[in-house]
Amino acid sequence: xLKFSVILGNVGQxxxxxxxxxxxxxxxxxxxxxxVASIEGVSGIEFVENWQLNDKTVNKVADxxxxxxxxxxxxxxxxxxxxxxxxxxxxNPDAKVRKAAVDKTMHCVDLARAIGCDTIxxxxxxxxxDYPLQADYMxxxxxxxxGFAECCDRAPDIRFSLEYKPKEPRVHSxxxxxWTALAYCLESGRENMGITIDVGHSLEAYEDVAEAVCTxxxxxxxFHFHMNDNWRGWDDDMIAGSVRTIEYIEMFYYLRxxxxxxxxxxxxxxxxxDSRDAVEQTVKWxxxxxxxxxxxxxxxxxxxxxxxxxxxxxAYMRELLFG
Numbered sequence: 319x320l321k322f323s324v325i326l327g328n329v330g331q332x333x334x335x336x337x338x339x340x341x342x343x344x345x346x347x348x349x350x351x352x353x354v355a356s357i358e359g360v361s362g363i364e365f366v367e368n369w370q371l372n373d374k375t376v377n378k379v380a381d382x383x384x385x386x387x388x389x390x391x392x393x394x395x396x397x398x399x400x401x402x403x404x405x406x407x408x409x410n411p412d413a414k415v416r417k418a419a420v421d422k423t424m425h426c427v428d429l430a431r432a433i434g435c436d437t438i439x440x441x442x443x444x445x446x447x448d449y450p451l452q453a454d455y456m457x458x459x460x461x462x463x464x465g466f467a468e469c470c471d472r473a474p475d476i477r478f479s480l481e482y483k484p485k486e487p488r489v490h491s492x493x494x495x496x497w498t499a500l501a502y503c504l505e506s507g508r509e510n511m512g513i514t515i516d517v518g519h520s521l522e523a524y525e526d527v528a529e530a531v532c533t534x535x536x537x538x539x540x541f542h543f544h545m546n547d548n549w550r551g552w553d554d555d556m557i558a559g560s561v562r563t564i565e566y567i568e569m570f571y572y573l574r575x576x577x578x579x580x581x582x583x584x585x586x587x588x589x590x591x592d593s594r595d596a597v598e599q600t601v602k603w604x605x606x607x608x609x610x611x612x613x614x615x616x617x618x619x620x621x622x623x624x625x626x627x628x629x630x631x632x633a634y635m636r637e638l639l640f641g
Contacts, residue, residue: 323362446488
């Protein structure tokens with residue numbers, strides 16, 4: 319059985335760049351835990367540092383995790399939401415800012431240990447560029463590799479999972495796709511460096527998410543997974559299953575085939591919808607996709623794959639869904 323978790327802020331107030339105050343009211347931390355607890359099938363919580371998890375709230379969060387019996391799945395450091403990172407975090411031209419990016423990550427390690435979490439999921443969205451002849455590509459990639467490696471070396475008991483994305487907030491992100499992330503992991507030689515696949519980011523990068531999953535899992539580097547949906551042109555962070563079906567069945571088929579053991583977190587930002595209800599729909603869709611994948615006859619599917627037979631595959635999917 320797959321394990322599902324929720325990024326805590328997903329069930330709270332969500333704002334976009336036009337309605338910065340959000341479309342609903344803000345929630346206290348305990349209210350957010352209550353909202354997650356009302357969703358069946360969730361056993362973990364993920365946190366964005368500086369949102370619900372920080373030095374002031376860490377003890378409260380640890381108590382809530384214990385009382386609600388949730389696993390602390392991952393922490394996403396804030397390498398994106400404060401002005402210091404405006405020209406990059408790990409790739410900032412200023413060495414002091416690059417050091418601050420590493421220090422920020424290590425501070426999240428301290429928070430992780432305090433709440434029993436073993437994974438730091440790094441989404442360094444400001445590490446990129448917007449214009450030609452703006453970035454020193456060679457130095458930027460060297461600095462980023464050095465920063466990631468330093469984090470791994472300073473906390474060998476923690477897994478550092480690189481969440482790639484092709485764009486936003488920068489026009490081009492240095493950590494753009496599964497192969498870029500994998501190159502960092504393999505070239506570093508660090509066993510505790512891996513990859514977070516965010517479905518929306520993968521789609522936005524025009525990847526087949528199932529292929530990205532296989533790419534990471536084949537090399538033992540798929541540490542974490544974020545689930546949502548989009549129209550592929552942007553990171554829409556929609557309810558999973560609201561746009562795609564067959565691609566997600568394929569994805570869950572490979573998660574089953576290669577025995578994915580880690581959590582899958584919801585990562586969505588329902589602006590106008592009730593956030594708790596929207597997250598519940600993603601969880602229900604994940605459960606449905608898992609059940610559909612479990613109904614797949616593995617021998618029959620392998621014969622189809624061996625024959626590279628798209629007609630047989632399409633027919634089988636229709637049979638699986640509609641009888």
